[in-house]
Each structure stands twice: as structure tokens, then as C-alpha cells.
Amino acid sequence: MTLLTVRDLTVDFASGVRAVAGLDLDLAAGQVLGVVGESGSGKSVTSLAVLGLLPRDARVGGEIRFDGRELTRLDQRALRRLRGNRIAMVFQDPLSCLNPYYPVAFQIAEAYRAHHRAGRKAAHRVAVRMLERVGIPEAERRARSYPHEFSGGMRQRVMIAMALCLEPDLLIADEPTTALDVTVQAQILDLLRELRRETGTAIMLITHDMGVVAGLADQVVVMRDGRAVERGAVHDVFHRPRQPYTRGLLACVPRIDGPLPRRLPTLAEQT
Amino acid sequence: MTALLETRDLVKRFPVRHGLTRRLAGHVTAVDGVSLHVAAGETLGLVGESGCGKSTLARLLTRLEPPTSGSIRFAGQDLAEVDEHGLRPVRRELQMVFQDPFSSLNPRQTVRRILTSPFAYQGLKPDEPVERLLERVGLGPEHADRHPYEFSGGQAQRIGIARALALRPKLVVCDEPVSALDVSVQAQILNLLKDLQDEHGLAYLFIAHDLGAVRQISTRIAVMYLGAVVETADRDTLFGTPAHPYTRALLSAVPLPDPDAERARERIVLHGDPPSPLDPPSGCRFRTRCPRAADRCAGERPTLRVIAPGHQVACHFAERSEGNEGNIHHSSESSQ
Numbered sequence: 001m002t003l004l005t006v007r008d009l010t011v012d013f014a015s016g017v018r019a020v021a022g023l024d025l026d027l028a029a030g031q032v033l034g035v036v037g038e039s040g041s042g043k044s045v046t047s048l049a050v051l052g053l054l055p056r057d058a059r060v061g062g063e064i065r066f067d068g069r070e071l072t073r074l075d076q077r078a079l080r081r082l083r084g085n086r087i088a089m090v091f092q093d094p095l096s097c098l099n100p101y102y103p104v105a106f107q108i109a110e111a112y113r114a115h116h117r118a119g120r121k122a123a124h125r126v127a128v129r130m131l132e133r134v135g136i137p138e139a140e141r142r143a144r145s146y147p148h149e150f151s152g153g154m155r156q157r158v159m160i161a162m163a164l165c166l167e168p169d170l171l172i173a174d175e176p177t178t179a180l181d182v183t184v185q186a187q188i189l190d191l192l193r194e195l196r197r198e199t200g201t202a203i204m205l206i207t208h209d210m211g212v213v214a215g216l217a218d219q220v221v222v223m224r225d226g227r228a229v230e231r232g233a234v235h236d237v238f239h240r241p242r243q244p245y246t247r248g249l250l251a252c253v254p255r256i257d258g259p260l261p262r263r264l265p266t267l268a269e270q271t
Numbered sequence: 272m273t274a275l276l277e278t279r280d281l282v283k284r285f286p287v288r289h290g291l292t293r294r295l296a297g298h299v300t301a302v303d304g305v306s307l308h309v310a311a312g313e314t315l316g317l318v319g320e321s322g323c324g325k326s327t328l329a330r331l332l333t334r335l336e337p338p339t340s341g342s343i344r345f346a347g348q349d350l351a352e353v354d355e356h357g358l359r360p361v362r363r364e365l366q367m368v369f370q371d372p373f374s375s376l377n378p379r380q381t382v383r384r385i386l387t388s389p390f391a392y393q394g395l396k397p398d399e400p401v402e403r404l405l406e407r408v409g410l411g412p413e414h415a416d417r418h419p420y421e422f423s424g425g426q427a428q429r430i431g432i433a434r435a436l437a438l439r440p441k442l443v444v445c446d447e448p449v450s451a452l453d454v455s456v457q458a459q460i461l462n463l464l465k466d467l468q469d470e471h472g473l474a475y476l477f478i479a480h481d482l483g484a485v486r487q488i489s490t491r492i493a494v495m496y497l498g499a500v501v502e503t504a505d506r507d508t509l510f511g512t513p514a515h516p517y518t519r520a521l522l523s524a525v526p527l528p529d530p531d532a533e534r535a536r537e538r539i540v541l542h543g544d545p546p547s548p549l550d551p552p553s554g555c556r557f558r559t560r561c562p563r564a565a566d567r568c569a570g571e572r573p574t575l576r577v578i579a580p581g582h583q584v585a586c587h588f589a590e591r592s593e594g595n596e597g598n599i600h601h602s603s604e605s606s607q
Contacts (some may be wrong), residue, residue, distance in 0.1 A: 038453040072577040137543075151544040181320035182480065183541045186524035190540060208454065211526025216422035234530045252458035254524050256510055257532070258294035263465065264487060 002027045003169055003202050004050070007063040011045050011226075014057035019045040021226035022062070027219070029050065030200040034217030034234065036207060042204045042226035047172045048195065050204070051089060052079040067169065081148070085115040088163035092175040094155035098147040105131065105143030108162045115166055130161035134191060151186035164195060174206040189215060210253055214238055222246050274308035275442055275474050276332065276342070276365075281305045281341035283327050287549065296407035299348065299548050301327040303498035304341070308576070309442060314475040316467065316489030316506075318482060320545060324498040325478045329446045332476065333367045346441070354362075363393055367434035370447035376419040382430055383415045389437045397437070405474055408433040409463060425456035429463065444476045449484055461487050472563070476478075482525050486510055494518045497548055497556040500575060504582040514578055514589040517557050555586070563588055 006025035012018050020042040027033040037043045048054045048170065050064055052071060064071040066087065071079070083089075091097055093243040099107060108130055109123035118126070124143070131139035147155055156176060163171055173192070177185040193216060196203060205217055213220055213234065220237045223229040230243045241247045248267040283302040286295055301324045309315045319325045330336040332343060334350050343350040346364055353361065366389075369375040376385055383401045390397045402412035408429040419427055428448060435443050445464070449457040461484060467473060479485050485492060486506060493503040494515065502515040513519050520539040527533045541560045546552055552559050558568040567587055575583040578590065 003324075014448070038455060090575075152542055181545075182524045183320065183520060184544065186527075186538065186540050187542075189526070190538075209526065210528035211533065214528050215526050238528065238530050249454065250528055252455050253489035253528055254458070254461065255528065256482050256522060257484055257527060257569045261484065263462045266458045266462065267455040 001029050003027055003031075003067055004204070005063070005065040006046070006050070007065075008061070008174075009046065009049060010059075010061040010062065011042070011049055011054065012059045012061075013055075019058075019226055020049065020171075023223070023226065023228055025204075025221060025228075027170070027202055027204060028068065029202055030196075031219060032196060032203040032205055032217045033260045034205045034207065034213035034220045035223060036210060036213050036220065037223035038208060041223040042224075042241055043223050044174055046223075047089070047174050047204065047206050050172065051083055051087060052076075053083075081115070084111055084168070085166050086168050087170045087172065088166065088168040089172045089174070090156070090159045090163050090176045092178050094159045094179075095147060096153070097159060098155060100147055103144045103146055104150070104158045108158070108165055111162050112165050124163055127161070131158070133164075134158075134161045134195075135187070136161075151184075153187060156180060156188055160188075160191065160195070164199065164201065168201060170202045172204045172206070175208070176205075177212060178207070178209070185212075192216060210238075210250060216264065222249065273310065275311045275346070276307040276476070277306075277344045278332070279306050279342045279344075281328070281331060281343065282339045283324075283331055283336065284339045286341070297549065300337075300498055300551070301548060302331060305494055305495075305498075305500055307500060307503065309474050309476055311441065311474055312468070312472045312492045314477050314488050316492040317478045317495060318485050318492060319479065319495035320480060320521075322497075322545060322548060323481070323495040324548070325495050326446055328495070329367070329444050329476070329478050331502060333365060333444050334361070335367075359393065362389075363438045363480035364441045366438065366440040366443050368428075368431050368435050368443060368445040368448045371451055372424060372431045373419060375431055376427060376434075378419050381416050381418055385419075385430065386415075386434055388439055389434060393438065395438075404433050404437060407436065407467070409459075423456075424452050425459060428452060428456075428460055432460075432463065432467070436473075439471065440473070442474045442476065444478070446478045448477070450479060451480060457484065464488060482522065494521070497545060497551055499556065499585065501557065501585045502583065503575070508579070508582050514582065514584045515557075515586050516561050516563050516589075520560075520562075557586075 004027040006023060008024040009020050011020040035043045049060055060072055105124055105127040108127035112118060112123045114124050122146060128139050128143045131143055136142050136154060136157055177188050180188060207213060217234045220234050221228045224245055230237060230241060230246045237246065242251060251265040252267060254264060281302055282304055284298045284300050287297050287299050288294060289296040305328060317325050328344050331338045350361065386404055387397055401415050405412060405414055410426065410429055425552045449460050452460060463490060477485065477488050489506050491505050493500045496517050502518045513522055522539045523539045539562065539585050543560055546559055554572050555568040556572050558564040573585045573587050575585045578584050
């Protein structure tokens with residue numbers, strides 16, 4: 001069943017910049033869709049458009065259908081009911097998403113109470129359970145810690161706990177591991193894989209890292225200049241890329257395995 | 272090969288202060304006894320995660336920061352002993368490229384001014400026109416009279432590299448030179464660094480957290496964890512038969528851009544985060560996350576020891592290589 005359908009999406013900013021220029025996406029329930037591209041390809045703007053979080057000067061065209069509802073026509077109230085509840089998000093920098101003045105469990109509980117009729121105590125219990133779930137050791141005690149007392153990896157776990165406490169159908173993860181060290185990134189990717197298997201939450205994974213997509217996504221869309229240049233099953237896109245841009249993007253990443261070229265192949269210089 | 276740069280037991284300690292009175296609360300040892308060398312014309316890759324001390328090490332080697340103890344021998348003198356005045360001739364031979372090209376280029380100066388300032392600092396006349404220098408890093412003469420903000424990240428990094436090369440140094444310390452760049456631009460800069468090395472016989476100390484980039488450019492690699500080098504080996508040995516449990520975990524954590532390989536591989540996932548350098552564990556600093564840790568690791572800190580020619584590991588239990596278990600006896604017999 002298709003959960004999210006994007007058709008001919010365009011996003012124009014008042015400055016005259018067209019960040020997304022006719023994009024189609026399909027994401028089935030329980031699937032992971034990887035959206036890859038370099039900076040400026042429009043991948044983050046696309047995710048903000050789905051969430052209805054673009055700045056006021058942005059003009060959105062085309063269709064964004066989520067579970068049968070057209071999101072571009074919803075008002076802020078209806079969108080707010082959807083966000084967090086049915087569509088949740090995790091961003092690159094967890095520290096700037098958490099409120100430094102409140103304990104982490106309080107913030108998760110607050111998100112939960114925004115959508116559920118639950119008392120403080122019940123919501124706190126949900127928060128602690130979620131912290132346990134995302135692998136925070138001694139969750140009961142750490143629940144009362146403040147964000148600055150957590151490491152980057154732990155904060156990202158808190159963000160994931162907050163995103164998943166309402167059991168959303170869709171999780172939008174925008175560069176969720178980019179700010180993390182590689183051994184911590186491996187932990188978070190494992191966590192996302194596990195949660196996806198257990199909860200069946202669909203994930204829209206936005207990243208510039210081909211390796212992250214390879215390990216997690218079922219379907220891939222390669223974006224460039226606001227458009228999809230290639231799409232398909234992860235296996236096909238990685239092993240039989242049809243577009244020169246995709247081939248170039250895959251070839252120019254220096255790898256830790258396989259043959260070592262003296263020079264890396266480069267995409268045609270675009271300056 | 273003679274070493275161009277050699278450090279011995281290099282240590283950098285920073286004071287940690289607390290509260291309004293800036294009361295001294297202790298010290299953090301960012302670099303904790305590092306001995307390494309870089310030979311002329313080679314690239315030593317230095318990898319490690321954030322907080323392992325690799326950038327502090329870069330700042331010590333280029334004497335942007337004085338070491339607490341230890342020696343840095345470069346071109347026949349000990350940089351740890353040299354004063355600010357004596358550093359000037361050293362800077363001619365030892366240059367640096369930084370991570371963020373924009374914050375390391377003066378926004379108010381033109382590229383021409385930026386690229387001639389190393390000569391002015393040395394009291395020298397530029398030995399080649401700025402246009403020629405720009406050409407060497409793949410930019411055009413039309414770029415000379417522009418300001419940094421007019422360039423993309425990749426172009427700005429080329430300017431940073433041109434500035435480092437202007438005085439024709441022997442060694443360039445590159446601290447995360449490609450990590451702020453898009454992958455396609457990264458590849459261009461890595462190729463450029465390699466071409467320049469072939470052309471001028473440069474040596475690099477290439478510091479990065481990206482293991483793919485390090486493999487692409489390095490001849491030898493040193494792995495750092497919590498202020499100390501835990502393993503050094505030539506490139507193929509380090510990536511082929513890593514011996515330190517941390518190096519192994521690090522390599523197995525790098526996502527491969529290949530869905531089949533990525534899903535099939537056996538991963539060593541480390542638990543927890545690197546410990547705080549403010550309060551490092553006793554003995555082996557990796558033991559709190561190490562899958563092989565034993566009692567001995569808590570009491571006795573392992574030092575770097577040679578397990579094969581050119582391959583040093585700081586682990587009590589590291590052997591030549593686990594991948595070639597059957598060959599260990601054979602090779603050790605034949606080498607002794």
C-alpha cells in the first residue's frame with residue numbers, strides 16, 4: 001500500500017530559487033526510501049515540504065498525498081495533528097532540536113501529550129520505555145538528565161525515541177547520522193534497522209552518504225538540481241546504475257574495500 | 272628513507288577551569304605520548320574519531336600550539352624548542368591546509384593578496400606570478416582578483432592549498448581538508464593533492480575521520496584513540512589485516528556503498544561512546560569498549576610494539592593477523 005505519493009512537486013522561494021523542480025516520489029508502508037544527492041540537490045527542502053515546515057516565502061506546487069490525504073491543501077491545525085503523530089522527523093543536529101532547559105524524558109513526554117490524552121506520570125512512563133527501547137542504559141535514571149549531559153549519539157537516540165513514541169507511520173530522517181562518529185553511526189543505523197523491523201514504520205532517509213543508503217534503504221531516488229535523475233530498487237541502482245550522474249556519484253566515493261584507483265573518477269566539474 | 276618529521280613522546284595537556292574564579296579543576300591530556308614520523312615524499316594518514324586528539328596533534332606539529340613535553344624533529348631541529356622568531360624559516364618548509372576553507376581565508380582580501388602574503392611574511396619576492404600558482408591548483412587567472420565569498424567550497428579549498436604550496440614546502444599538514452566538501456568535489460581535491468605530490472615531491476600528514484579518503488591518499492596510516500596512536504601500518508596492511516580491535520571495529524563500522532556487501536558483512540559494533548579524555552580509563556584506554564578486554568588491560572597500559580615489519584600495535588593481544596591464522600606460524604618461522 002502506498003503511504004506517501006509525491007507528484008510533480010515544485011518549491012520556489014521568493015528569491016527566485018527553484019529548489020525542487022518537478023519531483024515524483026513513492027513510498028510504500030513499512031518501506032525505507034533513500035533520497036540521496038549532493039548539497040543543493042533539494043533533498044532537505046523536499047522533506048520540509050512533506051512536513052509542511054517550509055518558510056512562508058516558499059511556494060509549493062504539485063501534490064503530496066499521505067495516506068490518501070492531500071497535504072498541500074491542509075491548514076496548519078490539521079498539519080500539526082499529523083506531524084509528530086503520523087509523520088515524525090529526526091534531523092541531523094539533535095542538540096539544536098532539544099530544549100537545553102528541560103530533562104530529556106520531559107521533552108519526550110511533552111511530545112506524547114501533545115497528541116494523546118495522558119497524565120504526566122503516564123507520559124513519563126512512556127518516555128522512559130522509549131529511552132530503554134532506543135538503547136539508553138539506565139533509562140530510568142538518565143530520563144532526568146539534560147541534553148548537555150548526553151553525547152551526540154545518545155542525543156540522537158533521544159530524538160529517535162521522541163519521534164517514535166507516537167508510533168508514526170512515516171519517519172523522515174534527514175542526515176540522521178552525518179554529525180556522528182563512524183562507530184556511533186553504526187549503532188544508530190543498527191537501531192533504525194531494528195526499529196523498522198519491529199514497528200513497521202516507513203522511513204524516508206535523506207542523506208549524501210551512499211553507504212548509509214546501501215545498508216538501510218529498499219528503494220532509492222537520486223536527486224540533482226531539484227529533480228530525480230534515477231530511481232529504483234537499491235540493488236538495481238547500486239549495481240546497474242543507468243544514469244551517468246549516478247555512476248559518477250558511486251564511483252567518486254573513495255572506498256575502504258576493493259581495488260584502489262590511482263586517481264578517483266570525478267563528475268564533470270560544475271562551477 | 273629518512274624521516275622529514277619525527278615526534279617522540281609528544282604530550283599536550285590543557286588546563287580545565289571551572290566556575291567564576293576560573294579555578295583549576297584538572298588537566299585534559301589531548302595528546303598523550305605520540306611518537307610518529309613522516310618520510311620525505313610520503314603521505315601519513317592519521318585517523319580517529321572526534322576528540323581523539325588528531326587536530327591538537329596537527330597544531331603541535333605545525334607549532335601553532337607548543338607541546339607540554341616531547342620533541343618534534345623537523346629538518347634537523349627540535350620544533351618544541353624553537354621560539355616564535357625561529358619558527359619563521361620553518362614555516363617555509365612546513366605548511367598547513369585547514370578543514371573550513373572559508374574561515375581560514377581572510378574575507379576582506381583578494382585571492383592575489385592571500386597568495387602573496389606567505390612571501391610577504393617571509394620577506395621574499397614571489398618567485399612565480401599568482402596566476403601560475405592558481406593554475407597549479409586548477410583555477411584560472413581570472414580568479415586572482417576575487418574575494419573568497421565568490422567561490423564555491425571546493426574552489427576555496429583550492430585557494431587554501433595554493434597558499435600552502437606558495438612557498439614550496441616539504442611537508443603539508445592537512446587537517447580534514449575534504450570533510451566539508453561534497454563527494455564529487457572531495458574526489459577532485461584528493462586527486463589534486465596526489466598530483467601536486469607527484470609533481471613537487473611533497474610529503475603530507477593527512478588527518479581525517481573518513482577512512483575511504485585516508486586509504487585513497489595515504490602510503491602509511493596511524494590510528495588514534497583518546498590521545499594515543501594505537502596502530503600504525505602501511506596502507507594495504509592496515510585495511511587488509513588490521514590488528515588492533517579498535518581499528519577493526521572502525522573499519523567494520525564504515526558503511527559500504529554496496530547493498531549486498533553491506534547487508535552480508537559481519538559487523539563489530541562497539542558499545543557506548545569513547546570515554547571522556549578528562550577521565551580516561553586506567554590501563555588500555557580502549558578497554559571499556561573493547562570486545563577482547565581482559566583483566567590485564569585494566570592494570571597495564573599497552574605500548575606500541577612491532578608485530579611485523581612496519582606494523583605496530585598497542586594491544587596486549589594483537590597478533591600478526593587473524594585473517595591468516597594458518598600463516599602466522601609459517602611466516603614467523605621464515606622471518607626468524
